[in-house]
Amino acid sequence: MSSSTPPSNDPFAIPADTLGMDPATMRRLGHKVVDMVVDRLERRNTEAVITTGKADDLTARLGGPVPDAPSDPDAALDLLAEVALTNMQHGDHPRYFARVPGPAAFAATLGDWLGTGFNTICASWGGGSGPAVVETTVCAWVAEMLGLPARTEGVLLSGGSMANFTGFCVARSEIGAGVAYLTDQTHASLPRNLRQMGLSSEQIRILPSDDALRMSAETLAHAIAEDIAAGRRPMMVVATAGSTNTGATDPLDAIADICAAHDIWMHVDGAYGAPAAITDRGRATLSGLERADSVVLDPHKWFFQPYDLGLCLVTRPGALERCFSMNPEYLRDVQAISGEVNYGNRSLELSRRSRALKLWMSLRTHGAQAFRDAVLRGIELAEFTEDHLRRTPSRWEIITPAQLGIVCFAHRGSDAADHAARAARVSASGFATLSSTMLKDRSALRLCTINPLTTEDDITRTLEMLAAPN
Structure with missing residues (x-):
């Protein structure tokens, strides 16, 4: 409590707080955060799957000297959403196939x-x-x-x-x-x-x-x-x-x-x-x-x-x-x-x-059954991917079959550098992202398909982009 604030006889009164906000401001900003998150979820399918910024630019916009005086919390929230939280991988995107996706249920949020x-x-x-x-x-x-x-x-x-x-x-x-x-x-x-x-x-x-x-x-x-x-x-x-x-x-x-x-x-x-x-x-x-x-x-x-x-x-x-x-x-x-x-x-x-x-x-x-259905969907999407690849054996070779939501494959005639270049090209497009890897001495491309929002069309379009010449 600041020295200028008189004491209250109400034991439940909220004292002045140098690091607090009044209830109306808290509600308004809280509602704004919810709106920002839901707005982002609604446009998730259209955003770039991964964006990586440059250190100097991000530091210039997000860093600087310690802020000694207060500033506008609305502007700070906007800066976080538009800069910090844009320059990252979006593991919940339906075409995020790299490493391991992270599709999060909103109820969990x-x-x-x-x-x-x-x-x-x-x-x-x-x-x-x-x-x-x-x-x-x-x-x-x-x-x-x-x-x-x-x-x-x-x-x-x-x-x-x-x-x-x-x-x-x-x-x-x-x-x-x-x-x-x-x-x-x-x-x-x-x-x-x-x-x-x-x-x-x-x-x-x-x-x-x-x-x-x-x-x-x-x-x-x-x-x-x-x-x-x-x-x-x-x-x-x-x-x-x-x-x-x-x-x-x-x-x-x-x-x-x-x-x-x-x-x-x-x-x-x-x-x-x-x-x-x-x-x-x-x-x-x-x-x-x-x-x-x-x-x-x-x-x-x-x-x-x-x-x-x-x-x-x-x-x-x-x-x-x-x-x-x-x-x-x-x-x-x-x-x-x-x-x-x-x-x-x-x-x-x-x-x-x-x-x-x-x-x-x-x-x-x-409920648990919804989780079972979502996990099974990931298993089936990898099997769909394998089946689709096998339809064009002149172009693709299966290195490891679909197993628990992952399938590894190779582009015929490609080496590790070419596989990495193909994966990087797709990621740079913003449409999808995936990984290249090494399986002992064998180069491979890898799709992890555990997002239940992923469609078969997402997979086939990603594979078409991978097949295009570098």
Whole structure:
């Protein structure tokens, strides 16, 4: 309260706030933000899929000296929308086929806004019992949809990198330090995670993938036997459920058998592909997922949530708390009792917003069946893409077939440079964007088709543009 403002006898009166706004201004600006977002969603199909600005120009318009005096919030909002938020990839665009699209349900956006507006925290039970129950609820809902055991517990994080790191820490806590096994197709962030955990190069066994770019159970069994014979302790196998490059899934049941025989932690990186298990077709492909000790997925990918949202699920009750729990004196008054969860004790994050509200809101609004239908649509669009490519074998070659919403293919006679040039040309047009990649020693183009708003015409027109001469 400023010194010039007289005190009020009303205990519910709103004091003067140097960083606040009057209610009328808050409502007007809040409504403006909603209108800006919805206006953008209405024109989404006509905007450029990706725009990358120049650093000097963006800095000149958005940067400068620290603003010492107040300025017009309307102008600031307009500047953010027209400059900062235009110069980026639009992963929710129906013709965004690069890397992994991020089509977000608007109901989830509403949940996220509400949580931000209420300045929600989900760290301790005493400080956020309501948000804690929302997080426990959505973790249980997702685990059930994936077919994981009822005993599964979880924690929401920023994305796959931190969710996988969390699962790795729990594995080491439960099993003890030892060797981790992965393949040359494992996501690039995961060896980095293991190195930052302190594993030596000898403890990070990167195995060659098979001809289908999957982990070979035979190769894995041989590597484990070799390490045991050398006196090394196997700790964890990192299996992939839907690789980022091709959508390939490792043989999860066979890996689970090997892990069970040697008391090895089975971790499944399903940051991209695990949501496919909510469909009957995906569940068959991901058979064995339910046997994992930990599973990671990114709801900001194939669960249609705004960034950021990763999820680490652990099927051993209490393992998250055994790994991360701490009880300092200053948190003594907010410690959980039976049936309550302190989410600050389930990962390295203590101060954490409630990421669960958006997922809860979208599942409550649309229902699980709508999510199943949307995931199945992504699987079918990749199959449509493969079928369309196969109709002109003189032009296109399938490198990896449609798998969980991804198909990789090559333009006949093109090398890596030509593939990259074709992808860059399409992206520069603003019509669509896609990735070029390398599958071991083979150059390929790659489409990821998990946006349920994508049409068959979007795909065929993009392929026509790719086929045009550079």
